[in-house]
Amino acid sequence: MTPAARVQAAIELLDAIVDAAQREGAPADRLIADYFRQRRYAGSKDRRAVRELVYRAIRVCSEVPQSGRAAMGALGVEDEAILQLFDGSNHGPAPIGNGEIFAEPGIAPAWLVEQMAASGIEGEELTALMDRAPLDLRVNALKSDRAEIDLPIEGSHIASFQGLRFPAGTAVEQWPAYRDGMIEVQDLGSQLACQASGTKPGETVIDLCAGAGGKTLGLAAQMRSEGRLIACDIDRRRLSKLGPRAERAGAGLIETLLLNPGKELDMLGDLAGQADCVMVDAPCSGTGTWRRKPEAKWRLTPERLSRFSAAQDNLLDIAAKLTKPGGRIAYVTCSLLDAEGKDRIAAFLRRNPGWNPLEPGLSLGRIHGAGIRLTPYHDGTDGFFIAILGSSC
Structure with missing residues (x-):
């Protein structure tokens, strides 16, 4: 591919990513993989270069751009060599028109920047979210x-x-x-979340939102495959990936359970009051993962944030019913918004006076409300909020 053709490929991918962000479609990494699966002629250097252009353009735009071309143009304002490739050459982008408007530069949509600032994430803390992660x-x-x-x-x-x-x-x-x-x-922050849960051999542990099982495997290793570890999720596709991963890891103690939304407690009824620890790796906005998934800033709306908060409250209440007296809940979100972290734990503790925050016992992180916060800028991790809650009754 010529340099101009790479820019045009990035524009086409950005169009797909913008569309997916607006309708809650597939994530950018999957769209990129699908794009090149249909274009076998593109070599590894071309794929790497196009991918880099795509993510650079996403990082430089604040609001959701009107088009992939507008996003790439915004990157070109920062890197003039890219604008020179809008030359109308074969397989390259058309020349820039008079008065053509590019996307607005910035870290994230204005409303979201305000929410982050209100949660104590601004300045270097905010800009660090646009770095590349190790x-x-x-x-x-x-x-x-x-x-x-x-x-x-x-x-x-x-x-x-x-x-x-x-x-x-x-x-x-x-x-x-x-x-x-x-x-x-596995990101360091995720590893520390597993450590903070304090799971140990012989315990009964429920991973309530296991997904594809990254943290489940970490918990299994801490348990030395001794005890009972139940990995649950409502997403069949994601949960189906855990079985092969567990077999490869030698984590034979893991049981998987596909849950029906709204009927979680019915399906977990035999475990009510039995768990030593319930991991609630709650679905969230992903504002702490922008180093890896910068397009997440375009996928979030105030309405979606409210839905996440309500789901997080529900999951915490389910976890409380599953935990035995003296047991604990490990609440984790890869979000830096207080609406999904500090505020959720404060609301839970108001609803449940028999619960108290416990010390996570980590060498990184800073106290934030009744939990701790990890950030790229201070800790070199993805952004996380972690709270460990203990039952006294």
């Missing part, structure tokens, strides 16, 4: 140990029990250790 691994303690594992590249130790950090883009999926389930890709 690649973090968790060494699977069921099969190996961070001090002993032999990898093609030496990673740096990070502040989790089994974490290693590598440069962004390291092709770990091609390593034998990945194929054999000795390592998992």
Whole structure:
């Protein structure tokens, strides 16, 4: 592909990403993968270059742009070499017209920037969310140990029990250790969330929003495959990915349970009051993951934020009914908005006077309300809010 053709490909992808953001469609990484699956002629360098252009353009735009061309033009204002490729050449973008308007530059939509500032995320804290994230691994303690594992590249130790950090883009999926389930890709913040839960061998643990099971596998490793670990979700497609991952990791204790929305307690009835720990890795806005998924800033609306908050309250109430006396809830969101973190825990504690916040026992993070906050700027992690709640009755 010529440089101009790469820019045009990025514009086409941005069109698809903008459309998906407006109708809650597929995420950017899936759209990019599908795009190149249909264009086998594009080599690895072309795919990398186009992907980089797409994410650079997303990061530079504040509001949802009118088109992929408007987004790429906004990037071109910062990088004039890109504007020069709007030359009308074969497979390249058409020349820029008189009075053509590009997308507005900025970190995020204005209403969302205000919400972030009200939650204490502004200045360097906010701009750090537009950086590229490193690649973090968790060494699977069921099969190996961070001090002993032999990898093609030496990673740096990070502040989790089994974490290693590598440069962004390291092709770990091609390593034998990945194929054999000795390592998992997992951000440091997610690893610390598992650690904060305090799960240990022999416990009964419920992962209420397991998704594809990243944290479930981390919990299984902490439990040394001793006890009972039930991974639940309402999304069949995501939950179906956990079985093969668990087998590869040697995590035989994991049970999966597909839940019907609104009937979670009915389906978990035999576990009511039985869990030592319930992990609530709640669905959220993902404002803490913009380093990896910058298009998430375009997918959020005030209405969606309200729906997330209501769902988080519901999940916390379900978790309370599943937890035994003296048990605990680990509440986690990859959001930096108080509406999904500090405020949700404060509301839960008002509704449930028999519960109290517990010390998460982490070496990173700063106290925020009744929990702690991790941020890219201060902690080098994705953005997280983590609260550990203990039942006294």
